[in-house]
Amino acid sequence: MKKIGIIGCGRQAPKHIIGYLENGIKDIFLFDVIESRARELATEYNLQFKKIDDLVALPDIGIYSICTPPKTHDRLIETLINNNKHILCEKPLSLNLDNLFKFEHLSNEKGLTVMGGYIYKFSPSHIEMKEFIEANQNQVQSAYLRIASPGIKNAWQFSKNKGGGAINELFVHMLDLANWYFGQIDNIEEIDIQTYRPDRESMIDKNDLLAEDFITVKARNRSGVSITIEADMISNDFVQYVNISGPGLMGFCSIQPNLPLILRQSEKKYDICEYKEFKNLHTSQINYFLNCIDKITTHSQSTISESIDIYKFLHEATD
Ligand SMILES: NC(=O)c1ccc[n+]([C@@H]2O[C@H](COP(=O)([O-])OP(=O)(O)OC[C@H]3O[C@@H](n4cnc5c(N)ncnc54)[C@H](O)[C@@H]3O)[C@@H](O)[C@H]2O)c1
Numbered sequence: 167m168k169k170i171g172i173i174g175c176g177r178q179a180p181k182h183i184i185g186y187l188e189n190g191i192k193d194i195f196l197f198d199v200i201e202s203r204a205r206e207l208a209t210e211y212n213l214q215f216k217k218i219d220d221l222v223a224l225p226d227i228g229i230y231s232i233c234t235p236p237k238t239h240d241r242l243i244e245t246l247i248n249n250n251k252h253i254l255c256e257k258p259l260s261l262n263l264d265n266l267f268k269f270e271h272l273s274n275e276k277g278l279t280v281m282g283g284y285i286y287k288f289s290p291s292h293i294e295m296k297e298f299i300e301a302n303q304n305q306v307q308s309a310y311l312r313i314a315s316p317g318i319k320n321a322w323q324f325s326k327n328k329g330g331g332a333i334n335e336l337f338v339h340m341l342d343l344a345n346w347y348f349g350q351i352d353n354i355e356e357i358d359i360q361t362y363r364p365d366r367e368s369m370i371d372k373n374d375l376l377a378e379d380f381i382t383v384k385a386r387n388r389s390g391v392s393i394t395i396e397a398d399m400i401s402n403d404f405v406q407y408v409n410i411s412g413p414g415l416m417g418f419c420s421i422q423p424n425l426p427l428i429l430r431q432s433e434k435k436y437d438i439c440e441y442k443e444f445k446n447l448h449t450s451q452i453n454y455f456l457n458c459i460d461k462i463t464t465h466s467q468s469t470i471s472e473s474i475d476i477y478k479f480l481h482e483a484t485d
Contacts, residue, residue, distance in 0.1 A: 168456070169193040169227045171216075171251075173242060174234035175203040177318060178256055178283075182231040183211050185448035189456060197221055222249040229459065232256060235322045236329030240265050247272050247280070254455045256283040258338050259473040261329055266477060270470040279458045282468040284342040286406075288450040291419040291427040291442050292343065295408060298417050298429045298436065299347050305412040305431075308392040309348065311340040312408075314401035317379070321369040323399070324377055331377025333359075333480060337397035341476055342468070343408065344395060348387040350475050356384040357483050362400050383483055421447075 170186050172179050175198040186194055196215040198204040204215035216224070222245060232242050232255040240260050246253050247269060259282040260266050273280040286292055299306055313336045322328035323335060344351055360380040367376050379399040386392055407420040415431040429438040458465035 167191075167193060168229060169195065169224070171195050171197060171221070171224075171227045171230040173197045173218075173221065173230060173232050174238075174256075175200075175207040175215075176233065176320070178233040179207060179231075180211070181446075181448045182233055182254070182452070183207070183213070184446060185452035186231075187211075188446060188449040189453050191456075195224065195227060221245065222251070228252060229456075230254070235320075236261055236334050237322075237327070243269055243280070247276065247278060250276055250278065252279045252455075252459045254281050254283060254452065257342075258282070258329075258334050258476065259470065260477075261334070263474065263477050263481070266470055266474050270474070273470065279455065279465050280470055281455050281458065281465065282342075282470075282473050283451070284339060284468045284472075285447045285451055286339050286343050286421055287346055287467055288447040288454070289419075289421045290445060292408070292421070294427060294429065294438075295410070295417055295419040296347055298431075299410060301434070302412070302415055302431055303389075305415050306348075306391055306410055307412040309344065309394070309408065309410045311344055311393070311395045312397075313337070313340050313406045314396075314398045315404045316401055317366075317399040324363075324366045324379070325370045326375035326377045327371075328374070332379050332381050332397045332399045333377075333484070335397075335399065337381050337383075337395060338476055338480070340395045340397060341479060342472065344387075344393050345472065345475060345479075346467075347408075347410075348391050348393060349389075351385045351387045351393055351479065352482070353386040353388075354383060354479075354483055355386065356382075358382045359484070362398075 168191050194213045196204040196208045197218050199218050208215035229252045230246050317323050323330040359378045361378050363379050382396040384394045410417040418428040423444045426441050429436045457463040
């Protein structure tokens with residue numbers, strides 16, 4: 167029976183816990199630098215918690231989820247890979263290109279599955295949209311991908327030094343989706359990065375910098391599709407959607423069950439407008455991750471190589 171370690175017991179951890187439980191795994195051990203958080207979450211879900219110093223001390227825990235802030239990922243990934251553990255790490259996997267190459271090399275050498283938590287690719291609406299795009303490849307001319315959220319109250323989310331900001335928190339999800347839909351996007355035409363909420367400076371340390379809370383990038387993929395991606399942390403509510411268009415076709419989809427999937431194409435008579443039932447995407451993502459570890463599925467989604475592409479795009483966009 168598989169044993170799982172979950173590192174970081176904040177907002178994201180319960181989603182991973184439920185994902186493993188719904189995949190039939192009950193042996194889950196929780197870790198957090200603030201031990202009381204691990205203890206409280208363990209009590210809530212009837213699980214065990216361990217001291218962070220004992221992170222890799224239990225040899226039969228072979229699989230870990232990393233649910234900690236971005237700047238902490240590298241050290242954790244390195245420790246886990248060195249101890250031959252499989253890893254599902256929340257996005258962004260790493261903010262350091264050299265480390266990404268090192269992790270890719272080491273995990274390949276050791277036959278470990280190291281996967282980024284890019285959950286949108288597991289949304290049934292987004293999967294149908296990908297099929298629609300592929301079926302109408304030559305007609306799609308433009309795409310608009312949007313994600314917006316008010317941000318939470320955790321100060322690191324707004325801190326440059328801790329890896330927060332609209333780019334790392336939100337934009338990377340849409341960039342990952344766009345790369346998945348359209349192949350790697352590397353031709354950046356326009357970019358705008360803003361900080362609309364300077365009041366959040368009071369939440370971060372004095373020697374820290376406030377991260378951006380808005381970004382829009384206009385780019386093209388290698389076949390010339392015009393792709394605009396917009397992300398912000400100033401919205402009053404969460405919103406996410408994708409709109410694609412071209413002569414005689416349009417598509418709209420979202421991760422939100424209150425927004426419809428619309429796929430219309432005159433020639434091929436696509437005429438879909440439907441609301442999808444709520445589905446726990448973490449359960450699907452973790453099922454895929456476990457199947458990759460068991461070699462039931464070849465690991466081709468949210469690989470380290472994809473994180474390297476994401477890093478390179480961001481580096482070009484923000485330098
Ligand atoms: N996939 C998604 O849709 C999605 C949504 C939200 C957040 N995230 C990602 O999940 C990660 C965690 O975000 P969150 O909102 O849950 O953060 P959070 O601040 O709510 O929780 C993080 C927890 O990690 C603990 N922690 C910090 N450093 C640690 C370390 N070195 N070792 C062990 N524990 C440590 C903290 O004490 C805290 O309890 C981030 O990478 C974030 O970008 C992903």
